[in-house]
Amino acid sequence: MKEKIVKFISDNLINLDDEIEIKDDDNIFEKGFVNSLFSMKLLNYIETEFNMEVDDDDMEISNFSSVNRIEALIKKKTEVLSD
């Protein structure tokens, strides 16, 4: 799951530096890795790729701010679904 998330972020980076490294806890918004379209694209990606719906309560930007936080959100939602 983490690899998919990193790949998605990497595909949407606005920085073309080959050396750039996305660490699991990097705040991708604060680091300026992505543009204004990213949040919506990420949400669409998560909902389609992981077949889940993100509720309003989970829509806080902070839930999407790093690889670890995105992974935690997906795990939380998919666990709820499988319960």
Add this chain to the structure above:
Amino acid sequence: MSEVIQDFLESAKEFANTKIRPFAAEFEEKQQFPAQLIKEMGKAKFLGATFPEKYNGMNLDPYNYGLLTEIIGKADCTARSLLTVHTSLVGSAILRWGNEAQKNKWLPDMAEGNIITAFALTEPNVGTDASSIQTSYEEKENAVIINGSKKWITFSGVADYLLVIATNGKKVNAYMVDTKTPGVTIKPIKGLMAAKASYISEIEFTNVEVPKENRIGVDGGGFAYIVSTALDHGRYSIAWGGLAIAQEALEAMVNYSRERKQFGKKIYTFQLIQEMIANAVANIHSTRAFLEKVASLRQQNHQDSVNETIIAKYLTSKIAMQISTDAVQVHGGNGFYNKYPVERLFREAKVLEVIEGTSQVLQNIISLYGLKKYYKINC
């Protein structure tokens, strides 16, 4: 395509050909799009075309909504722009981010044309740099107080509700604002080159009190979610609107060139005229195929759909401009005369290269997309 959808699109063509196209020049001349016609568009289910049936909509998929947009847009850009702002920009934002109570409150009436909505993002000093908006909201118990101004807001002159994007300095939110609320002043903008019947206006908000429950989406999600979603749908609508202008202009130049005689011959027999027609046909056919692909990506919610929609909007606005320019050229002196629709199409095409992202800002996004997508593919 189901028989129901086929019949719906056929009825849309009939509607466009009898109730819209013959009056397009008159709408522009009077700078008015008749309220009765808006109601009829609602009754015909155009205004809620993408909404689910439970909200009085037609539940059209992206491709069929594109076809509807083209049908309406070929007849008249003002009618198409109503679909763009009311159905695509505001409707899609509420549909995607509104709660059930909000959807029930607004969508059925929007679908019926009982209420008209407009999308209030752009400001006198803020256009492309939309994240720098200055219109403010301040929280006050169960309401927010909105102050500031918006400009170039299509259909705001007759809108019942505006989806207003405002900031408190830290967060950006989107609020549905009833235009009858005290403190809302709407001033029509005259002297426009095109979109003259689209009720484009400037709006002042002076201590406008809006119930907190009118906020669409999560607190702070106004830009990241609402604006992004609305503009994405808006660009998709404009993409088909561009194809509509291009197609209408092509048909006009084909018909004119087959009737008009110079030097004793129909002008289509001249090869330089044929070149313009050939280019238009090739551009329209290839762009139409691309739009069909984009519709399919949007239907799948594909991760590339946002960027591919941007490409579609960029491309169709370009070909609309080129083909309407050529259509004027083929018409010669008559192309400058407002008794010929190409004169209007030429002016309306230019608008599409500016709204919902200028061609230049879209090129920035497209080049970045390409620089990522095609890097080290075969290495």
